[in-house]
Amino acid sequence: MDKNVIEVKQLSKSFQKTVALQGCDFSVRKGEIFGFLGPSGAGKTTTIKLLTGQLKSDGGDIQILGEKPFSSKIKSRIGIMSDNSGLYEKMSVYDNLLLFAKIYDIDKRCIEKVLEEVDLLDAKKQLVSQLSKGMKQRLIFARTIIHSPSLLFLDEPTANLDPSTANEVREIIKKLNAKGTTVFLTTHNMEEADEMCHRVAFLNHGHIIESGHPEDLKLKYSKKQIRMKTSQEDYTIPLDPKLLKQELEHIDELLMIHSIEPTLKEVFLTLTKEES
Numbered sequence: 001m002d003k004n005v006i007e008v009k010q011l012s013k014s015f016q017k018t019v020a021l022q023g024c025d026f027s028v029r030k031g032e033i034f035g036f037l038g039p040s041g042a043g044k045t046t047t048i049k050l051l052t053g054q055l056k057s058d059g060g061d062i063q064i065l066g067e068k069p070f071s072s073k074i075k076s077r078i079g080i081m082s083d084n085s086g087l088y089e090k091m092s093v094y095d096n097l098l099l100f101a102k103i104y105d106i107d108k109r110c111i112e113k114v115l116e117e118v119d120l121l122d123a124k125k126q127l128v129s130q131l132s133k134g135m136k137q138r139l140i141f142a143r144t145i146i147h148s149p150s151l152l153f154l155d156e157p158t159a160n161l162d163p164s165t166a167n168e169v170r171e172i173i174k175k176l177n178a179k180g181t182t183v184f185l186t187t188h189n190m191e192e193a194d195e196m197c198h199r200v201a202f203l204n205h206g207h208i209i210e211s212g213h214p215e216d217l218k219l220k221y222s223k224k225q226i227r228m229k230t231s232q233e234d235y236t237i238p239l240d241p242k243l244l245k246q247e248l249e250h251i252d253e254l255l256m257i258h259s260i261e262p263t264l265k266e267v268f269l270t271l272t273k274e275e276s
C-alpha cells in the first residue's frame with residue numbers, strides 16, 4: 001500500500017515583501033521520485049529548506065516521515081543535497097567521507113559500501129582536487145547517502161552540469177530509487193522530470209498550478225490530433241478512430257502517422273501563459 005512520506009498543507013513563506021510560497025498543498029508517496037518543477041525564483045529551494053527544517057514557515061502544516069521537519073527523529077532518515085555541497089579539495093575521497101561518517105556517528109565500513117554504490121571505490125585514495133566534475137558530483141552524492149536515508153531531497157542536482165555528468169547523476173538517482181529510496185527532486189529541466197519522475201508538481205510564483213503523472217498531464221493538455229504524412233501531403237486530423245479509418249481508406253502511400261501530445265515543457269508554458 002502507498003504511504004505518504006511527505007504531507008504538506010497550505011504551506012506559506014514570505015521574506016519581507018517577497019511572497020515565496022503561498023498555500024501549497026502536495027504529498028509524496030513512499031518509493032516515488034517526485035519532481036517539484038518551476039523556473040528560477042518559483043520557490044523550489046525555499047520549499048526544500050522548509051521541508052528539511054532549515055527554515056520556518058509562516059503558516060501551514062508539514063509532515064515528514066510522520067514527524068515535524070524540525071524533529072530530531074528524522075535527521076538520520078533524510079539526505080539533503082543542495083547546490084552548496086562543498087567538498088574538502090585537499091583531502092582524499094575516503095577522508096571526505098570519513099569526516100561525515102564521524103558526524104553521523106556511523107560505522108566506517110559504510111564508506112566502502114557507499115563508494116561502491118556511486119562507482120568511486122577505485123578512486124578512494126585520490127585527492128578531491130584531482131577528480132573530474134562527474135566524480136566530484138558522485139562523491140557529493142555518496143556523502144548525501146552515507147547514512148542510508150530513506151528519503152532524499154535533491155535541489156537541482158543536475159543544474160550547471162555537462163550532459164554526460166548530468167546523466168551519471170540521473171542514473172545514480174534512478175538506481176537508488178529502484179532500491180526503495182523516495183526522492184524529492186527540484187528541477188527547472190522539464191525533460192529531465194519527464195524521464196525521471198513518477199509524479200510532478202508545477203510551481204510558479206509560489207503556487208502549485210498543476211500536478212500529476214507526466215503522461216497523464218500530457219494527455220490532459222493534448223490538442224488530440226493525429227499527424228498524417230503521405231507522399232503528397234503533411235496534415236493533421238482530429239484524434240478520432242472513425243475519422244482515422246475514413247482517412248486511411250483513401251490514402252495510397254502513407255509515410256508517417258502519429259498522435260501529437262505536448263511535451264511537459266509545453267504543458268507548463270501553456271499553464272503559465274493562462275496564469276499571467
Ligand SMILES: Nc1ncnc2c1ncn2[C@@H]1O[C@H](COP(=O)(O)OP(=O)(O)O)[C@@H](O)[C@H]1O
Pocket residue numbers: 015016018019020038039040041042043044045046047
Ligand atoms: N533569504 C531570502 N531573503 C529574501 N528573499 C528570498 C530569500 N530566499 C529566497 N528568496 C526569494 O524567494 C523567492 C523564491 O526563491 P527560491 O526558493 O530560491 O526559488 P527557486 O529555488 O525556485 O529558484 C524568490 O523571489 C527569491 O528571491
Ligand SMILES: [Mg+2]
Pocket residue numbers: 044045046155156
Ligand atoms: Mg533554487
